Amino acid sequence: MFRTTFLTALAVLGVVRAQTTVTVSATASHPIPTTLWGQMFEDISSGDGGLYGELLQNRAFQQVTPGTSAALNAWSAVNRASISVVADSTPLSNALPNALRVQIPSGTTGQSGVANSGFFGIRVNSAWTYTASFFYRFPTASSFRGNAQVSLQASNGQVLGSATVALSGAQTSWTQVTVKITPTSSPSATNNLFVVSLDGAAASGQTINFGLFSLFPPTFKDRANGMRMDIAEALAEMQPSFFRFPGGNNLEGQTTATRWQWNNTVGPLTSRPGRVGDWGYINTDGLGLFEYLLWCEDVGMQPIMAVWDGFALGGTSVAEAAISPFVQQAIDQINFVIGDPTKSAPAALRSSLGHPAPFTLNHVEIGNEDFIGNSPSTVGYRWNHFATTLRSTFPQLRFLATSDLNSPVLSPQPQEWDLHVYQTPTWFAQNSFMYDGMARDGTLYFEGEYAAISTNPNDIFGSPADGRLTFPTVQSSVGEAAFMTGLERKLLVVLVVIICIPIHPGHHIGNSDIVFAASYAPLLNHVSNSQWTPNLVSFDSANVYRSTSFYVQKLFSLNRGDQYIPSTLPSQTGTLFWSVVSKQTNTIIIKVVNVATSAQTVTFRLPFSGIASTGTAQVLTGAATASNSPTTPNAVSPVTSSIEPASTFPYNAPANSLSVLTFGINGSSGSSGSTGTGSTGGGSTSGATQTKFGQCGGIGWTGPTVCVDSVCTVSNPYYNFHQLYFCPGYTSDYDMSTEERDVEGTLDS
Numbered sequence: 024m025f026r027t028t029f030l031t032a033l034a035v036l037g038v039v040r041a042q043t044t045v046t047v048s049a050t051a052s053h054p055i056p057t058t059l060w061g062q063m064f065e066d067i068s069s070g071d072g073g074l075y076g077e078l079l080q081n082r083a084f085q086q087v088t089p090g091t092s093a094a095l096n097a098w099s100a101v102n103r104a105s106i107s108v109v110a111d112s113t114p115l116s117n118a119l120p121n122a123l124r125v126q127i128p129s130g131t132t133g134q135s136g137v138a139n140s141g142f143f144g145i146r147v148n149s150a151w152t153y154t155a156s157f158f159y160r161f162p163t164a165s166s167f168r169g170n171a172q173v174s175l176q177a178s179n180g181q182v183l184g185s186a187t188v189a190l191s192g193a194q195t196s197w198t199q200v201t202v203k204i205t206p207t208s209s210p211s212a213t214n215n216l217f218v219v220s221l222d223g224a225a226a227s228g229q230t231i232n233f234g235l236f237s238l239f240p241p242t243f244k245d246r247a248n249g250m251r252m253d254i255a256e257a258l259a260e261m262q263p264s265f266f267r268f269p270g271g272n273n274l275e276g277q278t279t280a281t282r283w284q285w286n287n288t289v290g291p292l293t294s295r296p297g298r299v300g301d302w303g304y305i306n307t308d309g310l311g312l313f314e315y316l317l318w319c320e321d322v323g324m325q326p327i328m329a330v331w332d333g334f335a336l337g338g339t340s341v342a343e344a345a346i347s348p349f350v351q352q353a354i355d356q357i358n359f360v361i362g363d364p365t366k367s368a369p370a371a372l373r374s375s376l377g378h379p380a381p382f383t384l385n386h387v388e389i390g391n392e393d394f395i396g397n398s399p400s401t402v403g404y405r406w407n408h409f410a411t412t413l414r415s416t417f418p419q420l421r422f423l424a425t426s427d428l429n430s431p432v433l434s435p436q437p438q439e440w441d442l443h444v445y446q447t448p449t450w451f452a453q454n455s456f457m458y459d460g461m462a463r464d465g466t467l468y469f470e471g472e473y474a475a476i477s478t479n480p481n482d483i484f485g486s487p488a489d490g491r492l493t494f495p496t497v498q499s500s501v502g503e504a505a506f507m508t509g510l511e512r513k514l515l516v517v518l519v520v521i522i523c524i525p526i527h528p529g530h531h532i533g534n535s536d537i538v539f540a541a542s543y544a545p546l547l548n549h550v551s552n553s554q555w556t557p558n559l560v561s562f563d564s565a566n567v568y569r570s571t572s573f574y575v576q577k578l579f580s581l582n583r584g585d586q587y588i589p590s591t592l593p594s595q596t597g598t599l600f601w602s603v604v605s606k607q608t609n610t611i612i613i614k615v616v617n618v619a620t621s622a623q624t625v626t627f628r629l630p631f632s633g634i635a636s637t638g639t640a641q642v643l644t645g646a647a648t649a650s651n652s653p654t655t656p657n658a659v660s661p662v663t664s665s666i667e668p669a670s671t672f673p674y675n676a677p678a679n680s681l682s683v684l685t686f687g688i689n690g691s692s693g694s695s696g697s698t699g700t701g702s703t704g705g706g707s708t709s710g711a712t713q714t715k716f717g718q719c720g721g722i723g724w725t726g727p728t729v730c731v732d733s734v735c736t737v738s739n740p741y742y743n744f745h746q747l748y749f750c751p752g753y754t755s756d757y758d759m760s761t762e763e764r765d766v767e768g769t770l771d772s
């Protein structure tokens with residue numbers, strides 16, 4: 024979207040050709056970042072009604088106008104009861120001023136009360152015990168004493184499970200009651216109801232106010248106020264290494280007042296006012312900062328946390344003179360996560376919630392998409408204030424910028440950038456080399472949002488009628504997989520790629536990890552309340568649907584390896600892509616992506632000793648337009664089969680496919696051949712000999728790689744003639760503008 028690609032120069036050169044034979048190095052080049060594959064989350068279809076385990080919609084009447092029909096969203100009266108949302112004269116809390124008033128008319132018989140339909144249904148499972156609760160009070164004291172029935176009911180009124188709790192008319196202050204419900208059956212239908220009712224004859228004429236209802240099934244790892252089990256299990260199944268939150272657009276708010284604020288999302292639920300989220304529905308903030316952090320711990324992820332940076336989606340920016348309190352709020356947010364409870368009030372609050380030790384935190388994102396609207400006109404001073412203060416306060420952390428890359432130029436220089444791209448499957452395949460052209464100057468990149476969302480390059484964000492995808496398809500997912508091989512490879516660059524960037528003493532070419540993390544977006548999609556398509560995981564009130572892109576992400580994550588092993592580069596204009604990694608367990612993993620509509624054979628030449636005679640191939644393939652959806656939930660999933668690897672072996676990659684080939688070796692291929700991290704400068708010393716596949720040259724350029732006046736002299740056995748291409752405008756004491764060096768080499772036959 025806002026990227027510059029580097030295809031043109033390489034295509035014109037014609038040097039990087041499609042490879043059907045891939046020669047793999049015997050030496051690993053660099054460790055693979057442990058944070059490479061993870062997840063991005065914001066409350067878009069959804070946290071409430073999705074990842075967050077609460078089953079009742081509009082449970083506390085947050086951010087609604089009393090007396091309106093909209094305030095009763097998801098609620099209905101049962102058997103003659105009269106219900107309305109009121110601003111209680113004695114509110115449950117300052118954060119929750121509204122209550123549900125239930126009046127039982129005189130002459131009522133039978134059970135009468137109120138029902139909630141959940142988030143487009145409630146799943147009832149007889150294997151589960153549900154925890155239900157609510158607050159109540161009588162506005163006027165009465166002599167009433169009776170039982171309330173708290174039940175789960177089918178749409179026809181059949182009681183599927185219930186419990187009773189005593190209510191007293193003398194209770195004019197708020198009190199909470201909690202019950203357990205174990206259903207007696209598990210209906211397939213999900214149009215069930217949560218009902219609180221009283222015997223109409225006994226409660227005739229009574230008025231009762233209710234507040235903060237709740238209904239939780241068993242949650243992931245049995246966390247109180249925790250995550251919905253099946254969605255959480257699906258996300259954990261991917262073994263993500265990080266979790267980016269809370270946004271995304273949902274961080275920003277439409278106005279400064281409606282932004283996400285960490286301190287409104289922690290502590291008792293009665294102290295959380297909620298907010299109108301940025302995706303069209305109310306956020307209860309029951310899924311708050313503390314819950315996010317516990318979720319990260321439970322799955323073994325590290326958080327990439329965002330702080331609000333003074334810009335709201337409605338187009339307003341905090342004036343520079345008024346920005347200090349918002350910087351302080353960011354400091355407090357970070358201290359809640361990692362601060363010392365003896366020195367910081369936010370950290371003391373964290374400790375009081377049961378977590379005295381700091382959470383893990385290494386990366387903090389300042390704002391979100393500071394290239395939107397008029398945000399670029401103010402991001403300069405906003406970034407300066409936030410980054411300068413946060414860096415000095417937390418020198419151990421790294422802070423990410425979210426504006427267009429160096430447009431405008433920011434001060435202080437960002438350490439890390441969060442880049443986003445939504446494009447077509449073809450774009451992703453063609454741009455698998457995108458990061459190879461980035462300068463190796465110590466700056467790191469987070470591909471924080473990416474997805475192939477349309478087949479129409481002229482209307483990426485259009486409608487399904489115009490190419491927009493409803494669910495990921497095999498074609499879109501395989502295009503993403505091709506791009507991901509580039510993120511995994513990312514740092515090793517064929518020498519001709521240097522034509523795209525100026526080379527000068529102090530630049531290292533292709534020897535530093537620059538993409539430290541990447542995540543598909545959006546993560547979740549409630550199929551009954553979708554705000555965006557396509558998404559990684561879809562769900563309804565009873566089911567979870569793993570998309571084809573989910574399986575791509577899972578295959579990469581579970582097969583990430585420890586070290587990257589160089590090999591012959593794919594062609595940037597071709598349809599075959601690959602990457603090779605190793606694990607310390609003497610395992611080689613080769614990912615092969617074929618975006619063509621027909622099968623292609625690729626032959627691998629392996630230098631390893633003791634190659635196992637058998638291995639496995641995990642293959643995701645199918646018709647280009649095939650997708651997993653509620654109507655075809657399991658149309659496409661990976662299939663595992665056996666392979667017979669050898670020092671030279673062919674592999675037939677099916678059309679539209681990602682294949683993960685895994686096999687063992689006896690010799691070690693996990694040693695690093697990296698010649699530097701790229702985090703500092705330092706040009707090549709004249710006459711120095713560098714390690715193979717080192718800082719000049721790249722995949723296929725064998726050594727010794729000799730640096731003379733910062734210019735590489737290399738040999739390449741994969742071509743029968745050799746020329747070096749130098750950057751236009753290159754200047755140094757050694758003028759290369761008219762100089763070419765022929766390098767002796769032999770064609771590897």
